[in-house]
Amino acid sequence: MLQKHLQKAADSLESALYVVATPIGNLADITLRALAVLQRADLVCAEDTRVTARLLAAYGIQAKLLSVREHNERQMAEKIVSALSDGLIVAQVSDAGTPAVCDPGARLAEHVRAAGYKVVPVPGASAVMAALSAAGVTESDFYFNGFLPPKTTERSKLFAAWQAADYPVVMFETPHRIADTLADMAAAFPERRLTLARELTKTFETFLCGTVNDIQTALREDANQMRGEIVLILYPAAREKTSELSDATLHVLRILADELPTKQAAALASQITGEGKKALYEAALVLKQR
Known part of the structure; x- marks a missing residue:
């Protein structure tokens, strides 16, 4: 049955740039459609060819890899357009998750579309949605900030803007900056609820929930909680209840x-x-x- 669906997905492919989401940790999270595209692709544009080569090897896929990174994305776009003009199938992947979302890919997709060729999304694993789905966030709307600024001054300006936010804010942070970020958060939101999700879909996946101060304490008590990729979810500010509306x-x-x-x-x-x-x-x- 799986082979039937895989073959059907492969047979439906035509010349286009396919923006393919790959697993964020657990290799089993790849989709059948993603596998079909990667198997049929004449070119696979990779953020890091070594990382992508390991993913392809895990599924027995051989493909021609092309390094398309942030620093050469504009230049490589012309090469991809040329490949599409020859009727080739091109896949674009990042090291993990979806290209163009806090990763290279947006400029390539924009250039290809502007040249008159199809850009097709192949959705899959998402660190943002994975964290939200398990965090118990009840609001239907949220704001995704991406990676936080590296400097305290810039972070503090963002946190000030979120003081009265009535929506959750999702952001990425790196292990070497998480302690400083939490310190800035504690100054801005001492009692605000926060979820720290790390190593999503991997062996040591962890969710820490509580006030910002609670999360700080947990990290001080166990330094391992500062390792790996980190997603932070800042919950909305609590609103004072009013007896009646005007x-x-x-x-x-x-x-x-x-x-x-x-x-x-x-x-x-x-x-x-x-x-x-x-x-x-x-x-x-x-x-x-x-």
């Missing part, structure tokens, strides 16, 4: 709730009035019931 706010909400779905009405009313989305959502439900 008449002006309810008037805005009533107009929006008459025309829009409840969730959308609450979100838009929040942008207009500055009130919390949760309180507005609950009020909108009451208004619609009436």
